[in-house]
Amino acid sequence: MKWNLNFKRKADQNKPKKSKTREWFDAILFAVVASTIIRGLLFSAYAIPSGSMEGTLLTGDYLFVSKFNYGPRMPITPVSVPFLEARIGGFKTYWDGLQLPYYRLPGLSSLKKGDVVVFNLPSDSLNGPVDMKTNYIKRCQAEPGDVLTIVNSQVYVNGKAAKNAPKAQTSYVVSTDGQELNPQVIHDLHIEVYQQLTNTDFIMIIPVDSYNSFKSYSAIKSIKPYLDPTGQFDPGIFPHNALYKWNNDNFGPLKLPKKGWKIRLNDSTVALYSRAIQNYEGNKLTHVGNNYFVNGAKADTYTFKENYYWMMGDNRHNSEDSRVWGYVPEQNIVGKAMITWMSIDSTENIFNKVRWSRILRPIE
Known part of the structure; x- marks a missing residue:
């Protein structure tokens, strides 16, 4: 008796052959799904639109940003059009009817002082989901629990002078x-x-x-x-309160909120931390007479639920950064800038537009 060992091949031969249209559809679908996963969980490409990080990063630099260094942030707004900005021509490219809680997968390392970081701008006027806010890039100057001070433009963290970027301006x-x-x-x-x-x-x-x-x-x-003198109050500088006569070059001391840190609620602390308590941690903070109320309940203290970072541009006098809008919540962190893969100088002629020396250059 002979056994037919080719029954699988015959079954395959009986399957209808995919049309060219179906093959193209499957290929495009796979590419979109794969690139969405890579972009969402591993790394993304970003362009530098302004000079706030010169001379570390130049206008026209194109970067790869690692999302797995600090741990990929799971999508907060899962329904959106891939690869597009949050708004195009005034129209949203996402649906905010479904919002997921913040969650971050484990990463290779934690965010450290000195890292060049992409994050969602906390003060973005777009009243939408965190992950749909404008992307900014700055250098981390202080971590949760650090005490930050700026004296004549020099940053001090916990009493020690911070290392300046090699080409800070x-x-x-x-x-x-x-x-x-x-x-x-x-x-x-x-x-x-x-x-x-x-x-x-x-x-x-x-x-x-x-x-x-x-x-x-x-x-x-x-x-x-050129320095703003000590004691000169700049109303455009955080916390935008005359109790603290701070400016671009002379600022602090200020302690960065850390998860689990408890503060007493009074006029001085509320001036510094009300934005974090209300805007980032979702509480209603009110002041009646000599008393403070959190979500309608009288409170003498408040305990932070999240970690916060302090971000500044390397081009210190041409950077809108934490000195203007304050802390960056952990949930706003996108990833670590790793390498410039291309750099275009729009001010040069066509023969000199590409900055060849910056291609595939690590970011320090």
Whole structure:
């Protein structure tokens, strides 16, 4: 007796063959699902639209951002159009009828001071889900529980001077002898003329690599750091309260909220932490007479439910960062910036647009 050992092959032969349309549909579906998983859980590509991180990151840099370093954040808004911004032409590309609680998978490491981080802007005017808010990129300066102080533009954390980025930028008052500065020199040295004070005095943002060259020009009489003085109150600086006369260059001390940390509720602490208590942790905080109420119940203290970070741009005088809008909640963290894979300089001609030296360059 002979056994038919080819019955599986015959069964396969009897299956109807997929049409070309079906094959293309399956391939596109697989590509969309695979890329959505990779983009959502592993890494994403981002572009730098402004100069707040110069000279670490330049306008026109394209980055890969690792989401698994700190642990992938599970989608809070699972129903959205893949690969599109949250809003296009005033229309939402997501449905906020379904919202999932915040949850993050385990990561390779925790977020540390000095990391360059992509996060969802806490103060985004878009009253929508956290994961649909605008993406920002800054350097982490302080972790939960740290005490942060800025003295004459130098950041101190827990009393110790923080390491500055190798190419961090700041502003200078530049005094000239009255000669008109050559625009080509300004362009070639990547200097930004921020403000003209008089016919001979300017506020300029000067890259570290250009400082000595620029200073050597005969038209330059002096270059001095531009700093907001101690005790000068800037209402645009967090916490936007005259109880704290802080500014861009002289700020704090301020303790970063940490999960489980308990504070006493009074005018001073509420000025510093009410945004976290109400906007980020979802409570209603009211003040009646000498008493504070949390969600309608009288409260003398408050215990934080989440961790918070402090983010600042490396281009210190051209960066809207935590000095303006305060803490970044842990749930807003997207991932760690790892490498620039492309860099385009829109100010150059077509032959010099690509910054070849920045391609596949690790981010420090």
